[in-house]
Amino acid sequence: MTQTALILIDVQRGFDQPGFWGSRNNPGAEANMKALLDAWQERRLPVVLVHHDSAEPGSPLRPGQPGNDFKPELDGARPDLVFGKKVNSAFLGDVDLDAWLRKRGITTFVLGGIQTNFCCETTARMGGNLGYDVTFALDATFTFDLPGVDGDVVTADELYRVTAANLANQFATVKSTKDILAGLS
Numbered sequence: 001m002t003q004t005a006l007i008l009i010d011v012q013r014g015f016d017q018p019g020f021w022g023s024r025n026n027p028g029a030e031a032n033m034k035a036l037l038d039a040w041q042e043r044r045l046p047v048v049l050v051h052h053d054s055a056e057p058g059s060p061l062r063p064g065q066p067g068n069d070f071k072p073e074l075d076g077a078r079p080d081l082v083f084g085k086k087v088n089s090a091f092l093g094d095v096d097l098d099a100w101l102r103k104r105g106i107t108t109f110v111l112g113g114i115q116t117n118f119c120c121e122t123t124a125r126m127g128g129n130l131g132y133d134v135t136f137a138l139d140a141t142f143t144f145d146l147p148g149v150d151g152d153v154v155t156a157d158e159l160y161r162v163t164a165a166n167l168a169n170q171f172a173t174v175k176s177t178k179d180i181l182a183g184l185s
Helices: 029-042 097-103 116-129 156-168 177-184
Strands: 004-009 047-052 081-085 108-114 133-142 173-175
Touching (some): 004 029, 004 116, 029 108, 029 133, 029 177, 047 116, 081 097, 108 116, 116 156, 133 156, 156 173
Parallel strands (some): 004 108, 047 081, 108 133
């Protein structure tokens, strides 16, 4: 029987830096990330933690900066794999995630983290394209408002909904943390 891995993307303190990112959505995301982590660890299922190592000057996510550290919700985590990345997909990080998962016979994973529409969505899309059965824990993610190409603001809630629609129609199953946890029992 295959195990389902939990992959948490970029759950880093730098995303809490006031004024750097803008307005965010889903204030309950971190609690849902922690609930998933606790459930996976309790069942001794594989956990992967990925952090973004920004090369951008001034980014709070640069290595060696306090913002590169994981958020307190991951304190006590006992991951099976931890690695960094410099791009949006965890499949293009410092470790060959695809090879690591396949070596262990893992063909399914649950994904949460930061930001919904960037690193989480990109990793889910690549996972789907690589043939993984991806479950996207939407409420265990959050994002920030972005300027639109027309000058209007695209709100974090709009980006969140569009990501769910994009993924659910081709790349992943989108579920709530509550439904994911109910499926583990």
